[in-house]
Amino acid sequence: xxxxxxxxxxxNDTTLKRLVESFRDWGRDCWCPSGRDNTCGNxxxxxxxxxxxxYDHKYVYxxxxxxxxxxxxxxxxxxxxxxxxxxxxxxxxxNWAQLRENLAELADIFVLPEAxxxxxxxxFGFLLTVREQARFSRxxxxxxxxxxxxxxxxLFAGNLIKHPCFDxxxxxxxxxxxxxxxxxxxxxxxxxxxxxxxxxxxxxxxxYMSDTIRGYCTK
Numbered sequence: 001x002x003x004x005x006x007x008x009x010x011x012n013d014t015t016l017k018r019l020v021e022s023f024r025d026w027g028r029d030c031w032c033p034s035g036r037d038n039t040c041g042n043x044x045x046x047x048x049x050x051x052x053x054x055y056d057h058k059y060v061y062x063x064x065x066x067x068x069x070x071x072x073x074x075x076x077x078x079x080x081x082x083x084x085x086x087x088x089x090x091x092x093x094x095n096w097a098q099l100r101e102n103l104a105e106l107a108d109i110f111v112l113p114e115a116x117x118x119x120x121x122x123x124f125g126f127l128l129t130v131r132e133q134a135r136f137s138r139x140x141x142x143x144x145x146x147x148x149x150x151x152x153x154x155l156f157a158g159n160l161i162k163h164p165c166f167d168x169x170x171x172x173x174x175x176x177x178x179x180x181x182x183x184x185x186x187x188x189x190x191x192x193x194x195x196x197x198x199x200x201x202x203x204x205x206x207x208y209m210s211d212t213i214r215g216y217c218t219k
Contacts (some may be wrong), residue, residue, distance in 0.1 A: 001085060003078040006070035023164045026142050030058045037068035056062025089122040095206055096123040099197065102210035109134045125194035127155065129187070134217075141216055148212050151196060158189025 009020050018031055028050070032039045037058060044054045044078065052138070096113075101110060111129035125179075130138045142152045147151050157163060159182055161170075169175030195209055 001078065001081045001087065003070060003074040003081070006068070006074045008078060021138050022062065022085060023065045024068040025065060027061045027063045029060040029062040032058060061150075088199045090167055091201075092123045092197045095122075095197035095199070095201055096126055098203065098206045099126045099195070099210060102207070103128075103152055103213060106214065106217055123197050125153065127192065128213075129192040131191075136216075139192055141213070142193050144216050145195070145209075150209050153194040155188050155192045155194065158183045158192075162189065172178060206214075 001110055011017055011020065021031065022028055032038075037043065038056060043057045046055075047053050047056060048055060048057075048060045048062075057208065100112065103110070106112070111131060113123075114125045122168065130136070130141065145152050159167070161182075164177070195213075
């Protein structure tokens with residue numbers, strides 16, 4: 001699904017619902033829905049931190065949050081796409097399965113994706129990790145696929161702390177901590193990439209992707 005930007009969270013846990021809504025809404029403590037006030041009945045009678053007693057509960061912030069409220073137009077797009085969701089999921093599963101079957105012979109070259117036990121994924125993409133014994137690097141096959149008109153993606157940030165945004169914190173020795181060696185994170189950063197399973201792809205497109213990957217690996 002897409003809503004242009006934005007997204008949705010579904011839960012049947014009322015505590016999690018409160019947390020999600022608060023993070024969405026700048027970290028506010030108030031749980032009143034939009035357009036309603038004083039659901040708690042104590043809007044002007046409580047003490048919060050070092051605020052003046054009786055400070056308006058509607059504008060008390062219990063933690064850092066964000067402004068992540070989608071527009072009405074985006075929400076309308078999301079609602080319309082929900083009606084198509086089952087078809088999107090079926091197409092993604094079909095495209096993923098075709099790629100998995102077509103590339104099964106390359107298991108000695110790539111770590112191929114598998115669904116975890118008791119799961120039924122709607123696949124975002126088809127994840128490939130180049131094995132250490134392969135005769136090429138991730139960057140080499142990615143460059144080849146891009147030249148052949150096949151889009152690829154990294155597994156997003158890889159090891160986030162290697163990015164320039166952490167340079168200042170790293171040089172000062174403050175701001176974050178690292179737990180463990182992150183060797184798997186570094187391997188993903190170095191050796192892993194996605195190819196797509198977008199619902200609009202045809203069997204011919206999937207076949208072209210598969211043939212191109214197989215051809216590169218066997219040349």
